[in-house]
Amino acid sequence: MKQNILFDLDDTLIYCNKYFNLVSDQFADMMTDWFSPFGVTREELASKHLEIDIAGVKIHGFKSDHFPQSFVETYRYYSKLTGRSMSPKEEKLLWELGMSVYDHEVEPYPAMNETLDSLVQDGHQLHLYTGGDIAVQQRKIERMNLERYFQDRIYIRMHKNTDALKGILNDGRFDKNHTWMIGNSLRTDVLPALECGLHAIYLKREDEWKFNILNVDTPPRGALLTLTELADVPPAIDEYLVKAKEPGV
Incomplete structure (x- = not known):
């Protein structure tokens, strides 16, 4: 029938997930360079980003700009936590990195x-x-x-x-x-x-x-x-x- x-x-x-994982790894590398001098580990950064990412999806659904925004929110969280100065240039870099996930070829x-x-x-x-x-x-x-x-x-x-x-x-x-x-x-x-x-x-x-x-x-x-x-x-x-x-x- x-x-x-x-x-x-x-x-x-x-x-799909493998491209998001690839970009998330690039994000974690970048954030580690910025925040490891303040005692923040790569594992902590990745875990906090995952937490922020999932919380946002539950509220906003699968909006395309949510993913780069989760990068920016994680950056702001650790900037406030550590006292490291926030930079509009760095935020723009993170936003563009997050949006780049949608540029990958469809496989x-x-x-x-x-x-x-x-x-x-x-x-x-x-x-x-x-x-x-x-x-x-x-x-x-x-x-x-x-x-x-x-x-x-x-x-x-x-x-x-x-x-x-x-x-x-x-x-x-x-x-x-x-x-x-x-x-x-x-x-x-x-x-x-x-x-x-x-x-x-x-x-x-x-x-x-x-x-x-x-x-x-x-x-x-x-x-x-x-x-x-x-x-x-x-x-x-x-x-x-x-x-x-x-x-x-």
């Missing part, structure tokens, strides 16, 4: 096209549900030519949570018994899917962003699968659908 399959974008279909995960092709050929309808600024996310979608799979079924939200997913499902009149959410985030993909009564596939990634990790206690109404490779998605869905047809299941 045809399924509605919602895919997350960042770190599900395309690489698909292995077997992205093959996976999407397989699902389309099996008769499923694909949807793309991603969090972030419309301009930033649309650029990624266009670079990967993803409209050929998702057409007008693309949903970009600043806040990616249960309420946002409910709105999409209600507007599209989805049959929840035949709808899947696939993504790398337990917080913004898996938990909302389960709370909405959908099937869910957790695409587990290495070095996951701490914001995406939490305990999921909501029992699934249908499938809850954990995979590590995108190419395993089509056979996993097929296997579940076959088992669901078996007597007594």
Whole structure:
């Protein structure tokens, strides 16, 4: 039976976290040069930045300027803590470093096209549900030519949570018994899917962003699968659908 399959974008279909980690490492190096003479360690700087970054995401969502602003706020925090003079030039440098994360090339995960092709050929309808600024996310979608799979079924939200997913499902009149959410985030993909009564596939990634990790206690109404490779998605869905047809299941 045809399924509605919602895919997350960042770190599900395309690489994302590794670029943020790269820029965050550059930020930590720069801040260490400035603040290590005051007894502040690189580990402390990185930990405080992560704390500020996650706190901001919970309030503002995935606004593109939040990430560079988290650099500036961390800089101001340690400047006040240590008494080191703040410099507009240094703040500008940090802001530009933070914004540079959006300049990286868009890189698909292995077997992205093959996976999407397989699902389309099996008769499923694909949807793309991603969090972030419309301009930033649309650029990624266009670079990967993803409209050929998702057409007008693309949903970009600043806040990616249960309420946002409910709105999409209600507007599209989805049959929840035949709808899947696939993504790398337990917080913004898996938990909302389960709370909405959908099937869910957790695409587990290495070095996951701490914001995406939490305990999921909501029992699934249908499938809850954990995979590590995108190419395993089509056979996993097929296997579940076959088992669901078996007597007594």
